[in-house]
Amino acid sequence: MTLKYLLEKEFLQIKRNKFMPRMIFILPFVALALFPLVANFEVKNINLAVVDNDHSSFSARLIQKTASSGYFHLTRTTADYQTALHHIEQDDADVILEIAPGFEKNLMNYQPAEVLISTNTVNGMKGGLSSMYLSGIISDFSAEIRAKHLQINSILKANSLEIIPRYDYNPHLEYKYTMVPAILMMMLAMLSGFLPALNIVGEKEKGTIEQLNVTPVSKFTLILSKLIPYWVIGFIVLTICFLVAWMFYGMISAGGYLQIYLFAAVFVLAFSGLGLVISNYANTVQQAMFMMFFFVITFIFLSGLYTPVSSMPGWTQTLSRISPLRYMVEVLRFIFLKGSNFFDLKWHFAALCGFAVLFNGWAVLSYRKTN
Amino acid sequence: MEKVIVVENLTKAFGRFKAVDQISFEVEKGEIFGFLGANGAGKTTAMRMLCGLSIPTSGKALVAGYDIRTQPEMIKKNIGYMSQKFALYEDLTVAENIRFYAGIYQVPEKEIAPRTQKLLERLGLEHEKDSLVKSLPLGWKQKLAFSVAVFHHPGIVFLDEPTGGVDPVTRRQFWEMIYEATDSGITVFVTTHYMDEAEYCDRVSIMVDGKIAALDTPANLKKEFDANNMDEVFYRLARNASRKAD
Structure with a gap:
């Protein structure tokens, strides 16, 4: 069970890092407390x-x-x-x-x-x-x-004709109700994508990864040891976000939280996998950052987080299917606001599983202990 | 004598540049084999191939009886490696680093703590057990890195310029540790460009432009080149090198 020692080491390093544990708490807190108020399309003043x-x-x-x-x-x-x-x-x-x-x-x-x-x-x-x-x-x-x-x-x-609109699921057309689930997922995607990528590339820069490559540890175990800590962090971040949504906006999910955690578990795995794939191709932290920004920003804009996917041009609507974020943002809005259940969203789940398998499989295959 | 490393016509090319060009040699069990050469001569590239980190372009080599091309993971089980770059985790303590590497080399959990204790006593680092590695002076770090590399009792240990940037006294102590390791039957494969250290080796090979220019005991080499010390031997061979040192 070499995995035990690898995980022990990862958690020790996270704990000892002065910056990271704070960031894990502060980022989702600030993002959710602030962004929905700022990223508001209601025009006033x-x-x-x-x-x-x-x-x-x-x-x-x-x-x-x-x-x-x-x-x-x-x-x-x-x-x-x-x-x-x-x-x-x-x-x-x-x-x-x-x-x-x-x-x-x-x-x-x-x-x-x-x-x-x-x-x-x-x-x-x-x-x-x-x-x-x-x-x-x-x-x-x-x-x-x-x-x-x-x-x-x-x-x-x-x-004269009078139209009385009825707004379902968000009766007051509160913009923040649409934004909170979306921003929540954006935070989760950023943290679970960036952290493992930067971790591995950081080890590359320090030279410790080479020391690991010359040990008999299998690359599958090695990658698992980089995934699991950020998976756990993903759950912590998600929980903080739910707490903030409840405390600041009084928002409680219309659908079950357990379902959200289930979807999020797969989603975090997919994004961490993407981070690992990138870390295999990047040699420096700077390269990894840029590549990660490219993908995260592309995925965010294609996800329908800010603008509805249905109002995009046809070809970008098709392209939006390659954004794991699109599925997760939809899932969260559906469960959180509409109270949809797992079976309504089974295809979303399948898509997220597909991304998780694709990215992590790619990460394992592209990791080279021997060049 | 048992041969633990057998290398035949090993070559590594990066594009048209041959970093290592058809080298052949053998290393016997329990010896200290010095792998010398100027910067850029191809030492590290050759060593990385022997450790299973890099696949050769052509030629073959057996390390601890395993083929570097087809069984690199088996080799990794049987060797220790200390790289040029200091590779312990600076943000872990001395004891945590030892425990980590012992764990991934599958040293039984029960043995880790007592062996760590013994090692720290021998190194005189008992009081630094719970200090972060980054707080240690470089010389101590290097000694610790070597101890970690041989903690799982490998058959062969590869040291890539282990004493770079270390003061002469610490270098001396470092070599004493290497001798102690060979007493317990470990074969030591060490690269260096300190020629005084070459004198401590049982046999040395000198690489020039990716090829092995000379290979013998230090005494025989000095005789052959009619030199007073290894420095002179090295100068005679390296003088004609076409590769610029980096």
Whole structure:
């Protein structure tokens, strides 16, 4: 049982490393406590410049409604559009709301009242969303006015269509509920991929790996001794993440935790295997880092972690199948938010097993005790 | 005498460059065989092949009766190896390092602790048992590395420039340890470029440009080259080398 001695040594080294045990706790903690708040696609605090050419009580009410919506900060009130545009150029404002002269009069006289929305779309998402919010507020406002003051005929109202959306599994469309499971998996992938790769390449640089290669220890045992510690660390990281999700966001999995651990066990094995494959080809820590970054980043972007896989171009959708992260992110979102069970996800499990076998088999085959 | 290493026309080429070029020699059981040569002469490459770390391009060799090409893992069971680079784990203690290597060479668990104790007493390192290896001075590290390499009682021990960067007194002590090891029947295969150390060997071979230029006892070599010491022998042979030292 040489494995016992190899494992003993790995755990001693991890324990003695001043940096690693702390990182294992701090990284998932900070990542989950912070990232879902930051990586948030809800747009808030939009700076609004207003050009009010009407100076009526209606226009004042519209401005007040906008400012109190929670999305906008009224930063500038300018006399003309040119000045407002200048503020956008200076980055003092993101959106211009220009109210045309005769706004109130037109509204009262059943005429179309004119409002101009002009948005800085350097950040496309922010620009798009802010003009959407603003038009929402304006149409809301006009509906209010018409209902209250104009007593518009009830026939029109009865004909208008109202859609009541029902959001399943994430009723408040909270972005963090989508992000927490995804970020959790990203952390797990990073730690379980990088650590074993850096460990082996570190031993290569120090020359201790050569000393091991000249011993009778089998390469299978050697690789197992590098996998098992990071597998254990993976479970610790996952548990910390679940605790943080519960403490900070009150999130509890809708499906069984045991299933998640089962999937994660295979997933960690797959990513550690990838790390080991890379360590067999890299000669320096620097090379290993770069290769690992390449794969981890590619896998993250193909995983649908940030953007839904279904909105990717066709060929990258196909390509996303080679990202183990894609399966795991889906699994976690399904189990955590939807409460899916193992049998719903059996093909995901099969895919993850495939990756684990592929990467670890490759790692064993490409490891050379003799060159 | 029993031959523990038999090498015939062993060659290792990297592309068109022949690091080791058709070398042949034999090493007998229990002798100290010095493997000399300038930097870049091919010593380490040859030794790595004999340890089963590197596959030869052509030629053959038997180490402890096993073929280096087909049975490298059997060879690894029967040899000890101390590399040029210091290869103990700096972040483990003295005792942990010994336990680790003893364990992977399958020394029975019960024997490890008492043998470790005895070894540390002999080295005078009892008080350093629980110190991290990185806190030891280089000379002690080297002695410890050698002791670890022979801890599992291998038939042959390969030492690759074991005394590099060590002071003369420690080098002397190191060689005493080597002699002690041969007394218990271990064959020592050692590379060095300190010529005074060559005098301590039973036989030496001198490699020049990947080939063995001379092989005999130090006394015979000095006679043959009409030299006062091994330094002169080495200069006469290495003077004509075409490879630049690195």
